[in-house]
Amino acid sequence: MTAKIKLYTNHGCPWAHRAHIALAELKIPFEEEIIDLSVPRTPEYLAINPRGLVPSLSYNGQIITESAIVAQFLADAYPSHLVPNGGTPEAALTRARINFFVDTFFSKVNxxxxKALFAKTDEEAEEAAAEFVKQLEKEVEPLLSDAGPYFGGSKTLTLAEVCYHKNKRDETLEKT
Ligand SMILES: N[C@@H](CCC(=O)N[C@@H](CS)C(=O)NCC(=O)O)C(=O)O
Incomplete structure (x- = not known):
C-alpha cells in the first residue's frame, strides 16, 4: 500500500529544501501544506511540531521533524542511489562519510x-570571507578529494548533496 505522506513546509526555507530534494529525487508522491512563518504557528501546527519549525513530515500519520532526520528517514525508507542501505561495513562507511561531511560543513564553516553575507561593513565582510575560505580549505576540501561529479565519486546525487545544497539562509526567509 502506498504510504500517505504530507510535508509541512515553506518554499523559502532552505532546511525544508532538503526534504523537497529527497522527495523529488526518490520520486515519492506527497501532499504539502505551506506553513506561514510570518505569523505565530497555529495550535494545530504546534501539535504536529511543538518547535514550530518547518519542515515536518507526516508518514502514515507518524510525524518526523528536523530536516536532516527527515531526509535520512526518506533515504532509509526508500532504498535508492542516494545512500547505500545499512547492513554491510561498506554501506556503514559511506553513510559515516556523508554524515561527517554534512556535520563538518554546518559545524565548521556555515x-x-x-557572517560574511550579513556583515555590516566591507572590512567585516572581507575578514569573514577570508576566514570562511580558510576553514573551507582546511576542513571541507579534504573531504571532497574524490567528489566528481557527486560526493564520494558517485555518478548520481547522494544524501550529501540533499543535505548540503543549502546555500543561502537570508533574513527575508523569516518573513516568508
Ligand atoms: N534544525 C531545523 C531548522 C529548521 C528551521 O529553522 N526552519 C525555519 C525556516 S527556514 C523555521 O521554521 N522558522 C520558524 C521560526 O523560527 O519560528 C531543521 O533542520 O529542520
Missing part, C-alpha cells in the same frame, strides 16, 4: 559564510 556560520562564517553567513
Amino acid at each position: 556560520s562564517l559564510y553567513h
